[in-house]
Amino acid sequence: MARVDIEEVVKTYGNVRALDGVSLSIASGEFFTLLGPSGCGKTTLLRTIAGFNAHDGGHIRVDGTPIDDVAAHRRDMGLVYQDYAIFPHMTVSENVAFGLVTRRKPRAEIEERVRRVLDLVQLGPLADRLPQALSGGQQQRVALARAMVINPRILLMDEPLSNLDAKLRIELREDIRTLQRSLGITTIYVTHDQEEALVVSDRVCVMHQGRVHQVATPPEVYARPATLFVASFVGAMNLFADLAVDAAGNVTVAGVRLRVPALAGRTRATIGIRPEDVVLDGPDDGAPSLSFDAKVERASFAGRELLLRLTAADSTGLAANSYRPDPSAVPQPGQHARARLPLSRLHAFDPATGARIGTGA
Amino acid sequence: MSARRPRDFWTWVLVAVLAILAVLLVWPLAGIFKASLTDNRSGAFTFANYVRVLTQPFFQTALTNTLIVGIGGMLGATLIGVPLAVLTTRFAISGRNFLSTVAALTLVSPPFIGAYAWIMMLGRNGFVRAAFEDIGIEIPSIYGFFGIILVFSLKFYPFVFLMTSAALRTINPTLEEAAVGLGAGPARRLFQVTLPLVTPAITSGALLTFVLSIADFGTPAIVGGRVRVLATTAFNLFTSEMGGNPGLASSVSALLIAVSAAVVVLQRWWAARRNVESALVRRPAPRRLGPLASLGAHAACYLIAFAGFLPSLVVVWTSFRKTSGPVFVPGFGVDSYAKILREVPQVIGNSAIYSLVAVALITVVGTLVGYILSRRQTRLSATLDAGLMIPYLVPGVVLGLAFTVAFNAWPLELTGTATIIVLMLFVRRLPYAVRSSATILRQIRGTIEEAAISLGASPARAFAKITLPLMVPGIVSGALMSFITAINELSSSLILYVGRTMTMPVRIYLSVLDGEFGTAAALSTILLAATGIAVYTVLHVSGRNESALA
Ligand SMILES: Nc1ncnc2c1ncn2[C@@H]1O[C@H](COP(=O)(O)OP(=O)(O)OP(=O)(O)O)[C@@H](O)[C@H]1O
Numbered sequence: 001m002a003r004v005d006i007e008e009v010v011k012t013y014g015n016v017r018a019l020d021g022v023s024l025s026i027a028s029g030e031f032f033t034l035l036g037p038s039g040c041g042k043t044t045l046l047r048t049i050a051g052f053n054a055h056d057g058g059h060i061r062v063d064g065t066p067i068d069d070v071a072a073h074r075r076d077m078g079l080v081y082q083d084y085a086i087f088p089h090m091t092v093s094e095n096v097a098f099g100l101v102t103r104r105k106p107r108a109e110i111e112e113r114v115r116r117v118l119d120l121v122q123l124g125p126l127a128d129r130l131p132q133a134l135s136g137g138q139q140q141r142v143a144l145a146r147a148m149v150i151n152p153r154i155l156l157m158d159e160p161l162s163n164l165d166a167k168l169r170i171e172l173r174e175d176i177r178t179l180q181r182s183l184g185i186t187t188i189y190v191t192h193d194q195e196e197a198l199v200v201s202d203r204v205c206v207m208h209q210g211r212v213h214q215v216a217t218p219p220e221v222y223a224r225p226a227t228l229f230v231a232s233f234v235g236a237m238n239l240f241a242d243l244a245v246d247a248a249g250n251v252t253v254a255g256v257r258l259r260v261p262a263l264a265g266r267t268r269a270t271i272g273i274r275p276e277d278v279v280l281d282g283p284d285d286g287a288p289s290l291s292f293d294a295k296v297e298r299a300s301f302a303g304r305e306l307l308l309r310l311t312a313a314d315s316t317g318l319a320a321n322s323y324r325p326d327p328s329a330v331p332q333p334g335q336h337a338r339a340r341l342p343l344s345r346l347h348a349f350d351p352a353t354g355a356r357i358g359t360g361a
Numbered sequence: 362m363s364a365r366r367p368r369d370f371w372t373w374v375l376v377a378v379l380a381i382l383a384v385l386l387v388w389p390l391a392g393i394f395k396a397s398l399t400d401n402r403s404g405a406f407t408f409a410n411y412v413r414v415l416t417q418p419f420f421q422t423a424l425t426n427t428l429i430v431g432i433g434g435m436l437g438a439t440l441i442g443v444p445l446a447v448l449t450t451r452f453a454i455s456g457r458n459f460l461s462t463v464a465a466l467t468l469v470s471p472p473f474i475g476a477y478a479w480i481m482m483l484g485r486n487g488f489v490r491a492a493f494e495d496i497g498i499e500i501p502s503i504y505g506f507f508g509i510i511l512v513f514s515l516k517f518y519p520f521v522f523l524m525t526s527a528a529l530r531t532i533n534p535t536l537e538e539a540a541v542g543l544g545a546g547p548a549r550r551l552f553q554v555t556l557p558l559v560t561p562a563i564t565s566g567a568l569l570t571f572v573l574s575i576a577d578f579g580t581p582a583i584v585g586g587r588v589r590v591l592a593t594t595a596f597n598l599f600t601s602e603m604g605g606n607p608g609l610a611s612s613v614s615a616l617l618i619a620v621s622a623a624v625v626v627l628q629r630w631w632a633a634r635r636n637v638e639s640a641l642v643r644r645p646a647p648r649r650l651g652p653l654a655s656l657g658a659h660a661a662c663y664l665i666a667f668a669g670f671l672p673s674l675v676v677v678w679t680s681f682r683k684t685s686g687p688v689f690v691p692g693f694g695v696d697s698y699a700k701i702l703r704e705v706p707q708v709i710g711n712s713a714i715y716s717l718v719a720v721a722l723i724t725v726v727g728t729l730v731g732y733i734l735s736r737r738q739t740r741l742s743a744t745l746d747a748g749l750m751i752p753y754l755v756p757g758v759v760l761g762l763a764f765t766v767a768f769n770a771w772p773l774e775l776t777g778t779a780t781i782i783v784l785m786l787f788v789r790r791l792p793y794a795v796r797s798s799a800t801i802l803r804q805i806r807g808t809i810e811e812a813a814i815s816l817g818a819s820p821a822r823a824f825a826k827i828t829l830p831l832m833v834p835g836i837v838s839g840a841l842m843s844f845i846t847a848i849n850e851l852s853s854s855l856i857l858y859v860g861r862t863m864t865m866p867v868r869i870y871l872s873v874l875d876g877e878f879g880t881a882a883a884l885s886t887i888l889l890a891a892t893g894i895a896v897y898t899v900l901h902v903s904g905r906n907e908s909a910l911a
């Protein structure tokens with residue numbers, strides 16, 4: 001258990017700024033996820049924390065003590081890789097025992113701890129197998145057990161599930177979460193799968209091009225994306241880009257004007273709304289909203305939900321989802337519907353900086 | 362800003378290895394260049410040596426001869442190697458693996474053994490020549506250009522053969538089929554499509570044989586007759602009875618380095634442009650030939666393989682001939698072996714000990730260096746990588762001379778010791794082990810070592826416990842390859858040996874010069890046997906094919 005503070009960490013490769021002044025604080029015992037598209041610097045940050053990348057600036061502290069100059073093998077962090085990194089010439093139990101042997105623990109203690117952790121990840125019966133004889137999911141469990149058995153201060157995982165099939169991914173991510181909770185190990189988890197991030201994390205850090213865009217709980221990230229990038233990367237969002245704002249704070253979407261109080265005093269804004277927040281043909285409760293007629297272009301029935309593509313008269317496009325649709329009343333292309341975008345569901349961003357201005361939940 | 366990557370174990374290894382290379386390569390070679398610019402008597406700075414080497418006909422002839430044997434060896438090897446590669450990859454030739462194995466064995470047998478076996482066949486009293494004379498046919502004597510180029514061609518063709526057939530096997534057959542579809546006949550297709558596609562491989566192989574040919578000392582020394590090349594000239598200038606001429610010998614050496622450096626750079630440049638076709642989809646099926654054509658093709662292939670391997674057979678056969686004093690008498694026996702055990706038993710021990718000690722050093726250092734080169738790419742390691750090219754560039758004679766000059770006085774007075782021979786073998790053969798350890802590391806993922814470190818193992822321990830065990834096959838084949846080349850080393854040992862430190866190749870060379878063919882043959886057979894066992898082990902350990910040896 002340990003607290004991690006990352007302060008203004010910079011890492012450059014040639015002229016690529018892989019980490020561009022990253023600052024984060026991770027609480028003790030927290031399940032903290034780094035989420036972002038490929039190449040945004042997640043792995044680089046994780047390896048910097050682990051001590052395999054020398055950073056070019058900034059500091060990393062664990063429980064207040066700077067570890068910038070501590071060699072990787074003295075940092076006491078468990079690491080789980082995407083490619084498992086199982087030692088191919090050692091059996092499952094030898095793999096798991098490696099860290100304990102390195103720490104010169106007594107034999108009896110090693111055996112006991114290895115046995116316990118293998119039971120925990122349900123690999124007890126496979127203890128004497130060589131890794132070649134294990135499935136991908138089993139190998140990943142070995143990697144997990146190997147990292148956890150040393151009781152590291154921090155557990156680091158770099159896309160541990162991305163080489164597994166969808167079903168196994170869901171199963172294993174639950175296991176990881178449960179284990180982490182019961183052991184209370186501070187965990188930093190890397191993924192580019194937003195659903196995985198939202199499901200397992202206490203808090204999520206969304207990164208883009210070496211910068212932190214938002215650090216928040218999963219509901220917060222989803223409901224109040226801090227930047228345009230977060231809004232479009234986590235979940236889906238209709239964006240009406242770079243609209244003119246008049247002196248009173250009015251914007252016009254699909255020919256309809258709406259006063260957005262948060263925009264008072266601005267000249268331009270990007271407005272967004274999530275597809276599931278668009279109300280179609282619903283009763284008007286009188287609350288402020290943007291309402292306009294739209295034509296159904298495409299309707300996809302996906303069982304649990306209905307995905308619609310619509311266009312307004314001025315050809316503004318709009319995506320709308322509805323949950324638990326009536327299978328017998330799927331809208332047909334060409335049909336018209338009244339789309340209502342409630343003010344309380346809108347998100348407004350500064351088009352120049354991408355920063356959130358306000359509005360909504 | 363805080364401190365960056367802490368200096369770990371590997372930084373110290375890198376610094377230590379750079380220091381070793383500085384002492385064993387840079388310093389001696391710098392000595393050679395200094396000597397080449399120094400007047401022998403006054404010790405003053407002068408260009409006179411270079412002026413003499415570049416203007417006097419004596420040296421100009423040596424340079425010309427060097428180029429002739431280099432180009433001759435290269436053309437000969439190419440003219441043998443390419444057709445053999447085409448035949449064995451494109452047509453149904455039975456015993457293809459056998460042919461490749463023979464080629465590999467030809468490659469690793471010491472070149473001077475080839476030279477001297479050909480003398481026994483076609484030399485002044487050669488038995489083949491004598492047999493033909495008996496029936497009234499006069500065969501030209503082997504001595505001179507003919508002999509040198511013959512030996513080089515038959516000795517070095519396997520490089521061209523193995524590299525070209527590897528390339529031919531990776532050509533996408535649809536390209537050739539497309540050519541047929543466009544109406545090209547078989548000959549047109551071969552010359553206009555297939556061969557141009559493998560030209561980079563052929564060129565790389567050919568340039569390699571050129572470098573080896575101009576660097577070789579034993580062959581021109583044994584069968585050269587009156588033909589002097591740069592390597593033999595430098596050797597003679599240095600060791601001449603009249604006290605030698607270090608200044609001139611050094612400038613001849615410098616010239617030799619310059620020629621091979623130019624060609625090695627060219628070869629590297631070609632090699633870098635290779636691999637255009639490596640995305641192999643489907644292997645072309647070898648074509649069946651008509652009975653007559655098939656017979657011809659088989660005859661050609663086996664004849665080439667046989668000719669390349671013939672010297673080794675002759676040597677083994679000779680070693681078991683009965684002798685009476687220095688002359689052979691009819692019948693077979695182990696007289697020659699008895700004689701070497703009686704007269705020169707210590708050369709066998711010397712060869713074994715020097716090679717094994719050198720290989721032990723090479724294996725340890727080569728493994729570490731291979732690791733650094735493939736896992737720790739920094740500016741310092743790039744320097745190291747470049748430094749390891751030097752042994753490929755510098756012929757054995759030249760490095761031998763450089764060692765003699767550098768290590769004959771305080772602080773490193775090693776003249777006449779076993780140490781100097783071991784160090785020479787070490788530095789000359791280190792690149793083999795480095796290359797094979799770097800190659801196997803490319804197949805081992807770096808993350809597993811990091812995983813070990815994150816579990817608390819120091820970088821040195823993570824390497825020892827995790828990476829090293831996985832590298833063993835690569836390390837073993839690298840060690841065996843350096844053993845093969847170390848135990849067969851002639852040119853530099855010939856310069857560095859004293860009576861006590863004589864090795865088998867040196868003894869063989871001296872015996873050949875003295876006409877003691879039985880002794881030479883018995884020693885050569887022992888060398889061949891050691892080499893053969895090592896090759897067999899390489900092929901088994903690495904599980905790879907013969908091109909692993911090229
Ligand atoms: N060793 C390196 N040398 C040069 N550039 C590198 C190196 N490692 C990473 N980079 C660059 O740094 C940036 C961040 O890379 P990083 O591996 O951290 O991305 P990531 O977020 O983990 O992506 P992914 O989801 O694809 O794993 C990328 O632009 C990458 O090209």
Ligand SMILES: [Mg+2]
Nearest residue numbers: 042043044158
């Ligand atoms: Mg990554």
